[in-house]
Amino acid sequence: MGKDDLDGFNLEQSHGKERVRVARVWRTKEGFSLLVEWKVAIALFSDCLPAYVNGDNSDIVATDTMKNTVYVKAKECAEQLSAENFAIILAHHFTSYYKQVTAAVVKIVEKPWERVHVINKPHDHGFKLGSERHTTEATVKKSGSIKLVSGIKRLSVLKTTMSGFEGFIRDEYTALPDTRERMLATEVTASWSYSYETLSSIPTDQLYFNERYLEVKGVLMETFFGPPKGGVYSPSVQSTLYHMARAVLNRFPDISAVKLKMPNIHFLPVNISSKENPSIVKFADDVYLPTDEPHGSIEASLSRFWSRM
Template sequence: MPLIRNSYGKGRVRIMRVKRDNARHEVRELSVQAMLTGDFDAAYTEGDNSKVIATDSIKNIVNIVARDHVGAENEDFVGLLASHFLDRYAHVDGVEITAAETRWRRIEVDGAGHDHSFVLDGNGKPFVKLEATRQDRRLVSGITGFTFLKTTESGWENYWFDEATTLKPTPDRLFATAMDASWLWSGTPASYAGANATVIDEALKVFATTYSPGVQNTLYLIGEAVLAAVPEIAEITIACPNKHYLPIDLSPFGRGFDGQVFTPTDEPHGQIECTIARG
């Protein structure tokens, strides 16, 4: 029987990098998965492990590269890690590295961020993913579960009606979502952290300042704004599930709906996705 494809590696390698070369420390906590492809067929078909790099060794390499580059931005770190595998092991053809960040923000003391004390930032989980071979590299940054809402300036009208339609149109509804987004780099920005922050800033600006006739249009406008603001991004993919807030009928109690009381629910939810690229 032919072995069609294979890969292996180490997942959930958790590392906290602390840059402490001056009084103001920086922290970056990651959960890393490193997957290798190459000349490993014999391990599967013959039980010959002579070319297999132990997954424990892969974990150790992640830790070593983290120690050698404590201050590297996440996008740079995964590149350095991929280079380590490709440069050290001639029989490794490709590396896929995904690193998801647990974000920490500085504790505010008297209006200023503290030098070395942090609190967990719970909104959204940044990640980077690098697919690297000896010929090329594909680097994607993104965020999962970034949650935001607005209480007006959103509607849903003029959609297809037939015998299955029960949803009532409205020009004014609450719009909430937990956004997953990823963006493909075609160039290297002056700062990945700064460029990534610009992506979020542009998304929130569009969301907050434009009327939304539907999630679809809002996603497209966000994509347009991001590509205009960050020239090093080739394309962006955005997925926004509706986090529904359903009006509560209080008419049995002599109270009309005034847009103030809702029941939160996220199952089932609308799932809207799109990719916007440069022309």
């Protein structure tokens, strides 16, 4: 069937399965357990126009089949691998196994299970839940071309000093005073695009992207905080965001673009006063009211000129 069967309309469509949760455990010969937990979302782009126009489902890959494929492919992975590699395996399967499927998008969010240490030693099979999430999205076409994006969510960071905000536009609606001393807190959401364009160009090391994820997270935090002694001054969230993104691109040549979202989560200095006694208690930047509603919202993307983000 073609466009003529749509009576002059244009149809863009995909179908898939979301929130497929899978946990995979690998056990070493020494009895050491390795664990991942992934939440998988799949979207297939396929030539299945008859299903929409005529109610003919003969070209449809059932979403229940997609769910089962996640479990089967997880079982087939005999060795530990990154979320990126698992997303690529799934996307490549759907585009190569089904002739109707022209492209597949697989998104994965990894739950941050961390190994427990008991009496300062790593436990063989004990884990605790961390905070930030490792994310990835792999888009694979039947031709073998790929677009790979990784990221991090819920990376909460805070520094108690070495932050300010001054020199901004002042008008009749402005109440915020200039300051060179404030708390800076945010929950970083970051994504970065890799420059790999074909399946054959992907690194063969199945844990390569896990290592890169930890390295990128380290650079983001290093740039946000600065050196352990003294830190680094932040004149604005915008400035800090830019230098974080720039540091990632400067450090990793296989990353072509970085996108950061960093809400300004406010810690407001508390001062208690009344009409009768305007200075009952005066706090000196040591007691704060934490609040995230409302909060500032700052986001930006930084890319190399040849990036396709």
